[in-house]
Amino acid sequence: MTEIGLLQSALLLGLYVALAGGYGFAYTLARIHNAIALHRTSFVLYGLHGLTAIAIVVWTPLQIGWKGLIIASSVAFLAIPPVTWRFLQLTHETEVQG
Amino acid sequence: MHLDDPAFWRAGAISTVAVMSVALIMLTVNSLAAIRPGGSHVPHYTVINEHIDYKFDADRGEDVPVIGGSEPLFGKTVDAAQAKALIGKGKMVIQSRACIDCHTFFGNGAYYAPDLTKAWLDPGWKTWEAITGAKTKEEAMVRFLMFPEKYRISERRMPNLGLTRQEAEATVAYLKWMSAVDTNGFPPNFGHMQAKR
Amino acid sequence: MYRSQQLALKYLTAAIALFGIMTIAGLMSAYYYINPNFLFGILNFNIAKILHIDTMIIWLLMGFMGAIYWFLPEEFGRDLVGIKLAEILFYVFCAAVAVVAVVFIVVQHGGSNEMALWFINQGRKYVEAPRWAAVGVVVVMAVFAYNVLGTAYATRKISGITAVLMIDLVPLLVLYLDAFPALSNMSADLFWWWWLVHLWVEATWEVLIGCIMAWTLMQLLGTSRRIVELWLYIEVALVLGTGILGLGHHYFWIGTPGYWLTIGGLFSALEPLPLLGMVIHAIYDAGTHHMKTTNRPAFYWMLAEAFGNFLGGGVWGFMFTLPQVNLYAHGTQWTVSHGHFAFWGAYACAVLSVMYLVIQKLRGLAQVDGRLWKWSFAALNIGVLGMVGALLVAGFAQAFVERAIGGSTHEAYLMGQANPWFVESMITRFIFGIMFAAGYVALVWDFLTIGKRRLVLAAAEAAE
Numbered sequence: 001m002t003e004i005g006l007l008q009s010a011l012l013l014g015l016y017v018a019l020a021g022g023y024g025f026a027y028t029l030a031r032i033h034n035a036i037a038l039h040r041t042s043f044v045l046y047g048l049h050g051l052t053a054i055a056i057v058v059w060t061p062l063q064i065g066w067k068g069l070i071i072a073s074s075v076a077f078l079a080i081p082p083v084t085w086r087f088l089q090l091t092h093e094t095e096v097q098g
Numbered sequence: 099m100h101l102d103d104p105a106f107w108r109a110g111a112i113s114t115v116a117v118m119s120v121a122l123i124m125l126t127v128n129s130l131a132a133i134r135p136g137g138s139h140v141p142h143y144t145v146i147n148e149h150i151d152y153k154f155d156a157d158r159g160e161d162v163p164v165i166g167g168s169e170p171l172f173g174k175t176v177d178a179a180q181a182k183a184l185i186g187k188g189k190m191v192i193q194s195r196a197c198i199d200c201h202t203f204f205g206n207g208a209y210y211a212p213d214l215t216k217a218w219l220d221p222g223w224k225t226w227e228a229i230t231g232a233k234t235k236e237e238a239m240v241r242f243l244m245f246p247e248k249y250r251i252s253e254r255r256m257p258n259l260g261l262t263r264q265e266a267e268a269t270v271a272y273l274k275w276m277s278a279v280d281t282n283g284f285p286p287n288f289g290h291m292q293a294k295r
Numbered sequence: 296m297y298r299s300q301q302l303a304l305k306y307l308t309a310a311i312a313l314f315g316i317m318t319i320a321g322l323m324s325a326y327y328y329i330n331p332n333f334l335f336g337i338l339n340f341n342i343a344k345i346l347h348i349d350t351m352i353i354w355l356l357m358g359f360m361g362a363i364y365w366f367l368p369e370e371f372g373r374d375l376v377g378i379k380l381a382e383i384l385f386y387v388f389c390a391a392v393a394v395v396a397v398v399f400i401v402v403q404h405g406g407s408n409e410m411a412l413w414f415i416n417q418g419r420k421y422v423e424a425p426r427w428a429a430v431g432v433v434v435v436m437a438v439f440a441y442n443v444l445g446t447a448y449a450t451r452k453i454s455g456i457t458a459v460l461m462i463d464l465v466p467l468l469v470l471y472l473d474a475f476p477a478l479s480n481m482s483a484d485l486f487w488w489w490w491l492v493h494l495w496v497e498a499t500w501e502v503l504i505g506c507i508m509a510w511t512l513m514q515l516l517g518t519s520r521r522i523v524e525l526w527l528y529i530e531v532a533l534v535l536g537t538g539i540l541g542l543g544h545h546y547f548w549i550g551t552p553g554y555w556l557t558i559g560g561l562f563s564a565l566e567p568l569p570l571l572g573m574v575i576h577a578i579y580d581a582g583t584h585h586m587k588t589t590n591r592p593a594f595y596w597m598l599a600e601a602f603g604n605f606l607g608g609g610v611w612g613f614m615f616t617l618p619q620v621n622l623y624a625h626g627t628q629w630t631v632s633h634g635h636f637a638f639w640g641a642y643a644c645a646v647l648s649v650m651y652l653v654i655q656k657l658r659g660l661a662q663v664d665g666r667l668w669k670w671s672f673a674a675l676n677i678g679v680l681g682m683v684g685a686l687l688v689a690g691f692a693q694a695f696v697e698r699a700i701g702g703s704t705h706e707a708y709l710m711g712q713a714n715p716w717f718v719e720s721m722i723t724r725f726i727f728g729i730m731f732a733a734g735y736v737a738l739v740w741d742f743l744t745i746g747k748r749r750l751v752l753a754a755a756e757a758a759e
Contacts, residue, residue: 001619001620001622001623001699002699003694003695003696003699003700006620006623006694006695006699007691007695009617009619009620010614010615010620010624010691011614013613013614013615013617013620014610014611014613014614016613017567017609017610017613017614018606018610020567020571021571021574021605021606021609021610024571024574024575025574025575025578027575028574028575028578028579028582029578029582031582032578032579032582032583033582061619062617062619063619065557066560066617066619069561069564073564073565073568076568077568077571080568080571080572080575081571081575084572084575084576085575085579087101088575088576088579090101090102091102091522091525091526092522092583102525103525104455104521104524104525104528107525107528107529107532108455108528110528110529110532111528111529111531111532111535114532114535114536115531115532115535115536115539118535118536118539118540119539121539121540122539122540122542125540125543125554125555125558126486128552129486129546129551129552129555130483130486132550132551132552133480133482133483133486133549133550133551134480134483135480138552139482139550139551139552140480140482140550158553182479185479186479187407188479189477189478189479189481189484190407190408190412190477191407192418193407193412193416193417193418193419193477194404194405194406194407194408194411194412194415194416194418195404195407195418196341196342196345196404196416196418196423197341197418198418198419198420199340199341199342199344199345199418199420199423200339200340200341200344202626203481203485204481204482204485204548204549204550204626205548205625205626206420206485206549206626207420207626208340208341208344208420209626209627209628209630209631209693210327210328210340210341210344212705212708212709213626213703213708215548216703217705220704220705221704221706222704222705222706247336251709252709252712252713253331254327254331254712255331255332255335257335257336257339258336259404260404265406265407268407276481279481279482279550280550281548281549281550282547282548282551282553282556283548283622284547284548284622284625285622285626285698285703286622286623286698286699286703287698287699287701287702287703288702288703288704289702289703289704290702
């Protein structure tokens with residue numbers, strides 16, 4: 001890998017996870033406060049995360065398997081906040097009823 | 099609904115841990131065979147009698163150790179038992195002086211001093227032979243290890259750790275053996291400085 | 296207060312004292328990079344670094360033990376079995392740590408023989424303590440396990456959290472046995488060493504802190520046992536499900552077969568996923584309680600834990616875990632950046648949270664808040680962020696100059712170390728380290744004083 005490619009790849013990979021985290025953070029806050037602005041922010045952050053994933057696929061010298069993992073992980077990252085939220089509600093609500 | 103039943107997730111945790119642990123144990127058994135001296139990735143200790151090089155392998159896309167030709171260390175060929183004793187001594191030196199708390203070995207350790215994985219193959223030793231007045235690379239290495247304070251080449255200095263001649267030779271033997279381990283191409287680009295810049 | 300809880304207080308006090316030693320040794324280690332003549336020939340870098348990393352491990356272990364000695368008697372409804380023995384061993388443990396440290400500083404190293412390994416320095420990272428001390432650690436941990444398992448046996452009362460803890464203690468203890476061997480073969484040495492280090496900090500310790508956090512959440516937020524247990528099982532499944540084979544991310548370059556690059560890289564890349572779940576859970580808890588809590592510092596340190604773990608372990612880790620990047624980043628200040636951030640986020644924040652909870656119970660405070668804890672919180676966290684950011688820049692410079700351009704030789708190493716980005720980062724790191732140290736002083740002062748003014752006022756009012 002060239003030295004610039006190294007820095008690019010590393011920064012994109014870090015940004016990729018950070019944006020996934022940002023999306024999760026904003027999504028959860030949006031659910032708590034029922035705020036449309038936060039919903040939109042989470043949407044934007046996931047969009048940026050998606051763009052970062054595409055950038056990794058297009059611009060980094062990773063092999064095809066790793067690029068596949070990045071795409072698959074992006075799908076997982078999309079699902080984690082809503083699934084986690086719904087499951088948190090389920091478990092806590094059952095608790096309240098039970 | 100079973101998803102909110104802790105017992106379901108307890109079963110999940112137990113089965114996940116069990117499966118992953120079994121996988122780890124199987125891979126460990128396989129790896130231990132590869133990393134024992136004479137295994138696929140780690141040479142016999144008697145490799146210190148031979149010439150070691152590090153060349154790019156197009157199939158693997160990385161540098162790999164290339165071993166061949168007689169090149170006895172300090173002019174003495176050693177048998178398997180002697181090599182094992184020498185390597186064992188070298189490792190005891192490295193541990194007793196806590197070298198890994200300044201240097202790295204296969205990139206593991208501390209980062210205050212250089213990585214020693216391919217130290218034996220470092221192109222800089224030619225200069226060291228001149229600096230230390232030694233006739234061979236290994237002699238230069240021994241002189242440096244015994245009296246590092248005499249050979250200051252940067253702001254950061256190596257302290258004198260009181261190595262005897264025997265300990266220094268054993269350490270050099272250890273570094274030579276270590277340089278012949280197949281590390282899947284680590285460190286990268288070894289010895290190939292990028293010309294353009 | 297249970298007798299076990301009094302022992303807990305001793306362990307937590309010792310932990311926070313060692314945190315201070317760790318910080319001083321850390322500042323020293325950082326200073327050598329700025330002034331290489333510092334204590335040269337008197338106390339070299341490797342000794343300062345040994346003190347720094349070993350006290351880190353021990354302060355956290357003592358923090359975990361303190362937390363468990365605190366929570367378990369309430370969990371079992373009785374004092375722990377064998378507590379008298381544990382009390383004696385506490386003092387033995389502290390004395391051993393002191394002796395080991397003094398020998399490190401004064402003797403430093405012996406000859407290349409077994410005696411040196413038994414009595415002075417074993418020279419393997421994190422487990423440099425001489426074998427006699429390692430035996431001591433085994434004894435202390437074995438008695439600790441006896442306290443837990445013996446009480447479970449005596450009461451027959453084993454909650455889900457306790458069961459997870461009990462099962463976790465077995466590999467925790469067994470893995471430590473790698474603190475003893477001195478294998479000649481460096482590949483084999485590191486292979487097993489990583490079983491100890493990775494399966495401690497990225498597996499068994501994660502489970503341990505999960506159990507501690509479960510008890511903390513029950514007390515801090517009044518969360519029900521059923522919920523914390525359910526989520527503890529999920530966490531164990533996800534963290535160990537990714538972390539056990541994630542061990543492979545340490546097997547890229549040590550002479551092991553190439554399949555580890557795929558296996559280790561894959562599972563390591565999956566490790567951030569559960570951490571994202573934890574962040575969401577933390578925000579949910581905070582949000583549903585409207586950020587209201589009876590113990591604000593404990594609560595905020597818990598939030599710091601969730602975010603720190605995700606950022607330090609997840610983001611920082613993911614940046615350089617794929618083999619193609621790791622080839623250049625491995626064994627540079629990049630690793631140091633990740634290590635500091637991950638340990639801080641995953642463990643230190645959690646232990647500090649528990650300490651505030653314990654103080655609340657100790658002083659019978661209905662509400663824990665104040666101004667000083669906020670200064671401490673800010674200084675410690677910003678200190679860490681500054682250090683970690685500086686180290687990341689240094690790591691980038693090193694990977695760039697020494698590895699990618701320079702050809703990874705000795706000369707390339709020197710080039711990297713002399714690079715202006717590297718040099719300035721070392722200074723920046725030191726400055727933020729001082730901020731961190733100031734945060735530590737504020738933390739200790741806060742521990743000593745928080746709530747006491749109110750207690751004094753309340754006592755005065757009662758007297759009137």
